[in-house]
Amino acid sequence: MRVLAALSGGVDSAVAAARAVDAGHDVVGVHMALSRTRDQFRTGSRGCCSIEDAGDARRAADVLGIPYYVWDLSERFEETVVADFLAEYEAGRTPNPCVRCNEHIKFSALLDKAVALGFDAVCTGHYARIEVDADGSRALHRSADPAKDQSYVLAVMGPERLARSMFPLGDVPSKEQTRAEAAARGLSVSAKPDSYDICFVADGDTQGFLRSRLGERPGEIVDTAGEVVGTHDGAYAYTVGQRRGLALGRPAPDGKPRYVLAVEPVRNRVVVGPADELEVAVVEADRAVWFTPVTRGPLACAVQVRAHGAPVEATASVLDDGSLSVAVGPGLRGVAPGQSLVLYAGTRVLGQATVTGTRRGASPVRPAPAGGRAS
Structure with a gap:
């Protein structure tokens, strides 16, 4: 297959691309330039997609012997991910920009462009597994390493985009093994610190960023x-x-x-x-994306509302308007409108939706914030 490998400049994407090459695919590397500030550099281990990262991605491509390009997606990133981030906080909700980046950039703008150029799939360094069912359909599962699992932020992509995706690191048991493999391959990013926090808030001061944009x-x-x-x-x-x-x-x-x-x-x-x-008994959500056929009856599952949160046993019901009402077991608290709600059956992702409100029992914990959700 012709595979476009998204090279962020980190160790995960570099090893994922290397594995795609080893599998015999025709691989081309691409780095997504998402920042409009061309002189931006990472601060410690914060952020990603900076000039420094672009250089690291190029060096990884050279070691792997694959073509390398930089695609400027900064305008699309600003108009979708950053704009959504600001609009959601302004409306009193709590967005997850990594979820929106996967939705609008990595598995929309990037994948659509790759398909238009004749590529069969996009390969990334996400920690998640893709399994093929008996009928040939593909299912998204948690990674072998629970500590690095990223199925939560990938659930928004849906089955159509999953069909054109590759996650070669899904079966890796630990990040330490990924780093060891990178070192053995001669990749200079083997010891590079992980990025964290919000990539477009490189100094980690989210409140300061919001204040600078919203006043x-x-x-x-x-x-x-x-x-x-x-x-x-x-x-x-x-x-x-x-x-x-x-x-x-x-x-x-x-x-x-x-x-x-x-x-x-x-x-x-x-x-x-x-x-x-803050205790929650029922979570309400809309904008559902499903990986399995939707059923109207109660669905026993586990739900997760944070990228690194613990799953909680739940029963989900699909309402007539397509929204969800999810009765959750004890232990879930502090759920904010705007968060991503992901439903699991064991390790398998069933679907994803965006939280609109919560209830402690028969009466609401709090009213839903006024105003419609930004698109």
Whole structure:
């Protein structure tokens, strides 16, 4: 097959491309330039897709003996991933930019361009497995290494794009083995630190980034009784479940810590309260993407609401409008609108949706933020 290998400049994508070459595929490497700041460099192990990373990707391609190109997708990235990130926070929701990047960039813009150029598949360094069912359909599964599993952020891609994807690292038992393999192949990125945080916020200061784009909007922090207990520079900078950085002027009567329970963008207000108010019994979600046929009846599954969160046993129901109502077992708390909800059966991904609200029981924990979701 003709395979386009996405080379981020890190060790994972380099080893994935090497494995594709070993499998006998006709491989071409491409680095996606996503930053409009051409002199951007990584700070420590933060960020990705910088000038430094492009150079590392080129050197990896040279070692592998494959053609290498840089594709400028910065405008598409800004108009989709960054714009969605800002719009979601401004609307009081908590987005996952890695999910949106996989949706709009890696398995949309990149894959569509690859197919148009005659490639059969896109190869990435994600840790996830693809298994082929008896009927020939492909299923997305968790990786062999639970600590590195990235099926959560890949679930948004859907079955059509999965059919043209390759994840050669899905069966690798540990990141240490990936690094050892890279070193044995003579790849200079074998000891390169992992990137983390949000790639377009290279210094890790998410609140500072939001403030620079959205401006300061001072408002009140209130408790569940409506009493003012502090102030903020912008409600958009807070997320449900947050404890640190609240700087409350009045302690709780019982002396216990308080957490963000709701973000109200219209009022520009943040509501805080005790930890037990974060407990969730039902999660509501929309914009579902399914890897299996949709059933109207209750579906026993496990759900995950964070990239590195623990799965929780649940029962999901598809409503008449296509949205989901998911009754979850104990232990799930602090779920924010905008988060990605992924449904599993064992290691297999069943589907993905975007959280719109939660309930503690028969009555809502908090009202859904006003305004429609940004596309």
